[in-house]
Amino acid sequence: MMSTNKLIDKFGRQVTYVRISVTDRCDFRCVYCMSEDMEFLPREQVLTLEEILSLSKAFVEMGVTKIRITGGEPLVRNGIVKLLGDIAKLDGLDELVITTNGSQLAKLAQPLKDAGVKRINVSLDTLGAAKFNKITRVGQLDGVLAGIQAAKKAGFDKIKLNAVILKNRNEDEVNDLVQFAMDEGLDISFIEEMPMGVIDSHSREEAYYSSDQIKHDIEKAYDLTASNKKTGGPANYYEVGGYTNNVGFISPHSHNFCETCNRVRVTASGLLLLCLGQEHSMDFKRILRANPTDLNKVKEALVESMKIKPKGHDFDISEKPVIFRHMSVTGG
Helix, strand or coil, X not given: CCCCCCCXXXXXXXXXXXXXXXXXXXXXXXXXXXXXXXXXXXXXXXXCHHHXXXXXXXXXXXXXXXXXXXXXXXXXXXXXXXXXXXXXXXXCCCEEEEEECCCCHHHHHHHHXXXXXXXXXXXXXXXXXXXXXXXXXXXXXXXXXXXXXXXXXXXXXXXXXXXXXXXXXXXXXXXXXXXXXXXXXXXXXXXXXXXCCCCCCCCHHHHCCCHHHHHHHHCCCCCEEECCCCCCCCCEEEEECCCCCEEEEECCCCCCCHHHCCEEEECCCCEEECCCCCCXXXXXXXXXXXXXXXXXXXXXXXXXXXXXXXXXXXXXXXXXXXXXXCXXXXXX
């Protein structure tokens, strides 16, 4: 018999939001996310769709109300639409959301909506085709823009753009991205680069562009007013004068958001990460495969995992990464 049906860590924070990576593979090779010549996990080291569903069920039964599906690029995983439909049916789950690079949205937006996905985040770092190809190394901007239009047509509750801003790469496009989002009726969040994994394209310290700098740039052209909007994640939102949509900032370096952390992550290989910027983890692939029909064992392990959830991370952009896993493995 479970002694609790909630996941509460030793600091009194309740976990109600889980990000689950369904694959480390991606059809892009974004410079801030992975090396150009990546080695991906062998299939047997990746959680099966059935294991992901079982783990999702355990989380929801322990009080999780929001699940975000990530990758890599989640939409390249075979069977993803059926998995999403099965997760969406879990009793007690309020919101199933997904983060995507948009490459597959033109064909999958409507099936995702029909499966029960409520909200969708699309990564978009530039509106220039050549620059887009340079940042993603292989991606095509037109395909992503077509995907955004397909998502709008499908009628998700909310579509949000995510933009990682790098100094001397795309910081000159901040206001163009804001205007694009406002014109399309979308929210947009600007994200400071996460110092995770060894990359070969640039110096993270040199490329760092803070949320405060981005906000200063935006305020040259727009009136921003702090909003009380919350989506369960770490973004701080601002209303944009003259528009109904919002600009958000996710600031792991300049404005640490650990005190109110309500999140954990599951990697594609089944590691439950208790903190994005620390290595505290528990191997749920092992637990699931040792107890394939006993969900209580999984739930007991989830309760135990709360004992090792740290108070927060200590990202330092000037140092070599102490977190060697790439964001594509961690779950973007």
